[in-house]
Amino acid sequence: MSKKLEDKILEELKKRVFEEEEKLKQKKENAEDKEALLQALDAVTSLNAQQIKEIEQKVRQELLLKEQKANQSRRQLLKWGIGGAVALLLVLYFFFRPKPEPQVILLETFDDNRNGWLIGQPYIYKRTHENNTYVFECNRNEWCYWDDASVNLPESYTVEVGSIWKEGNNKDTYGFLLIQDNTRFGNFAMQANGEACYQEYKNKEWADFKFKPVATAISNKENLQKVIVKGKSFQYFVNDIFVEEGKIAASITPKEIALRVCGRQKIAFTFVKVTDNQTGNVLMQERFVKPHPDWEFKEYFDKQYKIENGQYLMNIQDGENCYFSDIPLPPTMEAKSGVNYILEVDCTWKEGDMKSFGITINDNAKNTVNFNLLPDGKGSVATYEKGTNKSVSNWRGGTTQKTDGKTNIHQKVILKNQNKEYEYYLNEQLIERGKIEITVNNVGLRSCGKQIVAFDNLKVTKVFE
Known part of the structure; x- marks a missing residue:
């Protein structure tokens, strides 16, 4: 072992011995002071040593109790302060929290028939x-x-x-x-x-x-x-x-x-x-x-359904009736407070009678709401109960005058207030507001009369208020 290292070790040992001696000395002095104080009290009073010790313990307890109360008050004030701060933060978060991004829960581009639309020519x-x-x-x-x-x-x-x-x-x-x-x-x-x-x-x-x-x-x-x-x-x-x-x-x-x-x-x-x-x-x-x-x-x-060139074609040849094809909505489309759903689709009238077509929603029990559209851009809403017409609104709007078989009309329905209210738009023009009295389970596409209509880009989006 080198001389330098030995000196360093000895120095550290001396330091630790000195620290221990100081602690013992302090402890001894405290004990001597305490004993001297007791003797002095014994000398100047008529109290004996045992009584003096009891007084000492009582005084110590009173002092300790005061200290505990003071600490408790400080803790309560601290608790109230923290609670108020948390409440303030919650209020601020509620008003200024970032909204979740909209979620597309269904996107149908009709490149295939994975969602199970009606196909064929019955x-x-x-x-x-x-x-x-x-x-x-x-x-x-x-x-x-x-x-x-x-x-x-x-x-x-x-x-x-x-x-x-x-x-x-x-x-x-x-x-x-x-x-x-x-x-x-x-x-x-x-x-x-x-x-x-x-x-x-x-x-x-x-x-x-x-x-x-x-x-x-x-x-x-x-x-x-x-x-x-x-x-x-x-x-x-x-x-x-x-x-x-x-x-x-x-x-x-x-x-x-x-x-x-x-x-x-x-x-x-x-x-x-x-x-x-x-x-x-x-x-x-x-x-x-x-x-x-x-x-x-x-x-x-009387009807023909097919997917062609990325579109869903409905060819209806029954001039007196309407036909639809529907699919179940995703389970994530639950009626929930603070959440709206946007249903939208692109519609193109191809040829025929120029009767109504568009999005329809239903509850699996022949109770439906039909968001009607005419080739000239007018819209209305019709409700059916158990397959029987219950109400039909007046035709409103009119955002396109072309019926050339090429003009696209964008149809949008916003379901609000836990799917109990709707707003209906055509090419972003508000057509109607109203109430929905059914449970929305399915979304469909519908066409009436002798005509051919093409649908594309059916989308359902979950939007947070």
Whole structure:
């Protein structure tokens, strides 16, 4: 070990020994002072040493209590000061806090169909030529469709029609008509459940009729309808079983024969034959090998939905009704105080009737609010309760006069006050304010009448007040 290091260690040891001696000396002096004080008190008073110690302890306790109270007061003042400062900071934060940034919770650009919009072309009916049969497929309850062919009917004639019921509702009717025009005709109907009847339509009303059982009229086999007409009288048979006889109304003079199918079912007609009862001449013999030119094979749809070129196209061909496609809103779109939601979409009217279209919201129970838009930029709001119209506001606004199939209109709806109030804008022009009385679960796109409308950039944004 070097001399320098040894000296340094000795110096440190001396320092520590000196410090310890000073502490012991101070302690000893304090004890001696205390003992001297007690002896002095004992000498100048009549109190003994024990009594003096008790007085000393009492004085010490009083002094300690005063010190504790003083410290407690200081702590309380400090506590009040801190509490006031915290309250002030909270108030300042409430008024001057930074608002959270808006959150886009749904963005639909229609580059694909990941969100599950309706896609396709549901048909109302289609008529096709298949395997030497004329097939009718109908897809709407309580609606009937027919196709007719002209024939010169004599005073007395027989009509025979063969058909096979394929599938569907076996209580929906099908068969053939003897037609004067669309307002006057006789209908020889049957059902796959084994019933048949004659129905007559004139003066925009159906005459009374009653179905009768025909046990052999069953599905998935060929059934034969046969009607023998003499003047205005007729006899009706199904599979050679008599159904009924009666008279064709005097106001009906048949000029055509039509094949007819109603409801949701698929029927294949196998042949149509018309014979002159007096001469035996066959006036029509249709086996659908080379169909009569009057038969029109076609498909009719009332709506078509597709995604094309980054847009959602709604092609509606039903001039009397409106159709919509919707998707569930994100779970994060909860009705919450201090939060608004902005629903917006770009709309382009392409062609057609120039009827209403736009955003719709609903609650899964046929209660809806429709934010309507016309191609000229006017807007209104309609509410429906259980599918029935409840209220419609007046048309307002008008921000574009172009209906060239290219002009875009921006539609925006702001849901406020826990989704119980709305503001409706077109191209940033306020159209209407109002209240919402439904729970908003779904957002949809809607179009009415015979027209094509394109939608793009559907967005839902969460905005904090």
